[in-house]
Amino acid sequence: MNARKIRAAVADISADTDPTRKAAKLASLCSALFRERGVELVVVGGSAIELLTEGAYASGDVDLCRLTPAVLSLRERQEIMGQLGAQGGPRSWQVAGAFVDLLGSLESLARTPLRNLQGAYGVIQVAQPEELLVERVLVSVYPQPHPPARECAKKLAAVALGGAMQFDWKEVRRLATLREYRILPACKALVREVAHELETKSPLDSNE
Amino acid sequence: MNEVMSWEDWLKGRRWRRELGNRVAPEVIQRRRSSSDRRLRKLFKGRRGLRFTPTEKL
Numbered sequence: 001m002n003a004r005k006i007r008a009a010v011a012d013i014s015a016d017t018d019p020t021r022k023a024a025k026l027a028s029l030c031s032a033l034f035r036e037r038g039v040e041l042v043v044v045g046g047s048a049i050e051l052l053t054e055g056a057y058a059s060g061d062v063d064l065c066r067l068t069p070a071v072l073s074l075r076e077r078q079e080i081m082g083q084l085g086a087q088g089g090p091r092s093w094q095v096a097g098a099f100v101d102l103l104g105s106l107e108s109l110a111r112t113p114l115r116n117l118q119g120a121y122g123v124i125q126v127a128q129p130e131e132l133l134v135e136r137v138l139v140s141v142y143p144q145p146h147p148p149a150r151e152c153a154k155k156l157a158a159v160a161l162g163g164a165m166q167f168d169w170k171e172v173r174r175l176a177t178l179r180e181y182r183i184l185p186a187c188k189a190l191v192r193e194v195a196h197e198l199e200t201k202s203p204l205d206s207n208e
Numbered sequence: 209m210n211e212v213m214s215w216e217d218w219l220k221g222r223r224w225r226r227e228l229g230n231r232v233a234p235e236v237i238q239r240r241r242s243s244s245d246r247r248l249r250k251l252f253k254g255r256r257g258l259r260f261t262p263t264e265k266l
Binding site: 019020021053054055056059094099112116118119120123151155157158159165166194 | 209210211212213214215218219221222223224225226228229231232233234235236237238239240242244247248251252256257258259260261266
């Protein structure tokens, strides 16, 4: 991507006042520039949930992790983000009226694929919604009840149950059963509650 | 699950996704505070981010 295109993209993102669309554009632009250097990024956490659910949950920062390579020098990060006129670093930058946080390597136990969105400037890779759901349920319960995480998990479950995204409920069951999560009963209860509110059945209550 | 969703489809699906979530939780569920509060409130004039677009305008 040449300097003129980058400037135009940053101007477009800076002018965008819709927070979710702005975050998607920024993730897309960062992904494209890092990809040119052989670095694959993934949108994670609340930022990923926002792109998948439109849940009005995320704040004004975009959370990204590295899929590859395992190591990325500070110098290289600063050079890439410098192309955008970003300020700060080496893990968090202010750019185009938002913050970009580069959190490290992706931690994932999911077997389902990352979700891909063709963003305004390049493909955005998004963390697996199955694991995002299990994570949020865990955070909603431990170390103590946390209502914002519960509401977030409910919205994610609603979008999945409503058919607005492709979603593998068997994977949710598998992840929730893993030693690393051990949260299946709480997952089942939350999804059952959401299914009831949407007047449908919970896929986690079937024996499949 | 492996296919790439187009930008246009993502934009078109925004209202539907929001409406589904709104059936089970309040419209805006942004956390009231986090470790990033200081920098967020400085950039967004006391808020933690830009105002979310209302559902009817998505």
